[in-house]
Amino acid sequence: MESQREPRNDPQNDPQHRIGSRQEWLEASRALLVEEKAHMRAGDELARKRRALPWVKVDKTYVFDTPQGEKTLADLFGGRSQLIVYHFMFGADWEEGCVGCSFLSDHMTGIVTHLEHHDVSYVTVSHAPLARIEAFRERMGWTFPWVSSAGGDFNFDYHVSFTPEQLASKQAFYNFTEQDVGIDEQHGHSVFYRDANGDVYHTYSCYGRGDERFINTYAHLDVTPKGRNETSSLVDWVKHYDRYDEARQSGGGCAACGS
Incomplete structure (x- = not known):
């Protein structure tokens, strides 16, 4: 399973990332909340259309x-x-x-x-x-x-x-x-x-x-400063959970997927 996307900048390592006051953060968060609610309502409408598909x-x-x-x-x-x-x-x-x-x-x-x-x-x-x-x-x-x-x-x-x-x-x-x-x-x-x-x-x-x-890890990563921190797909960093230590040592990828 791979999910292709455009490379994303890492804000944690971006010296230009804006630092603001608590009041600026609050005003920006309120404006973002409006967009987040619209996004959620759009998702509700997509779910309705999904259920309305012909069988x-x-x-x-x-x-x-x-x-x-x-x-x-x-x-x-x-x-x-x-x-x-x-x-x-x-x-x-x-x-x-x-x-x-x-x-x-x-x-x-x-x-x-x-x-x-x-x-x-x-x-x-x-x-x-x-x-x-x-x-x-x-x-x-x-x-x-x-x-x-x-x-x-x-x-x-x-x-x-x-x-x-x-x-x-x-x-x-x-x-x-x-x-x-x-x-x-x-x-x-x-x-x-x-x-x-x-x-x-x-x-x-x-x-x-x-x-x-269906991947709840992404939902959590999407609210963090670094986000998903991927350049092309999840195989940039995801391993079988029992192979993370091994992958750190070898830099190995997905043998099954050929990546």
């Missing part, structure tokens, strides 16, 4: 490998009417999951229970075989549901896994457009609804920086 009935039967045996997409709802799927970048022959996807997944601890008590199931899906998923999950200490789509079309139909031909042509469909994805796996979220008759509908998907809303 697409899922007619294909998708089967996943899970620790409890094979399950269909409908089974993943676990008796609830809403399902959030996180498309985690973990290719069939990868040794470990993507650093960025792992960063996002670290934030799911404690959240799934609240979702489940609000009629929402959450499941992570990867293209890797279940045995590799389970080994990596154990290493990371995660407890959320994580299943394998290996051998099926789910990842390809929802445009997060790509064939060698698509990669060679540099014309794969990702984030709602044809583009050179550069790697056989990408990330995103897809949302589904299951009605009283058992019919399943695809209601929403987001990819790329659309996933950032």
Whole structure:
């Protein structure tokens, strides 16, 4: 998972950063609050439009490998009417999951229970075989549901896994457009609804920086003086949480993502 952005200056190291009085700070903060409230209301309106999208009935039967045996997409709802799927970048022959996807997944601890008590199931899906998923999950200490789509079309139909031909042509469909994805796996979220008759509908998907809303660390960094302090993407600094000390010594990046 990567999120591209323009380089940002570091205000902490900027000798020109303005120093003001408490009164100046208060007046500037009140003016900023007006913009922050407008931004929040705009977000509320975007959420309304997101919910108003037309739904697409899922007619294909998708089967996943899970620790409890094979399950269909409908089974993943676990008796609830809403399902959030996180498309985690973990290719069939990868040794470990993507650093960025792992960063996002670290934030799911404690959240799934609240979702489940609000009629929402959450499941992570990867293209890797279940045995590799389970080994990596154990290493990371995660407890959320994580299943394998290996051998099926789910990842390809929802445009997060790509064939060698698509990669060679540099014309794969990702984030709602044809583009050179550069790697056989990408990330995103897809949302589904299951009605009283058992019919399943695809209601929403987001990819790329659309996933950032699920990363609470960024929300905290965005209120600090240095901000995110990235030059190109999260792989500037994010590591698997159990590899930070190792990365400081070696300067290593994301082996899975090739970064």
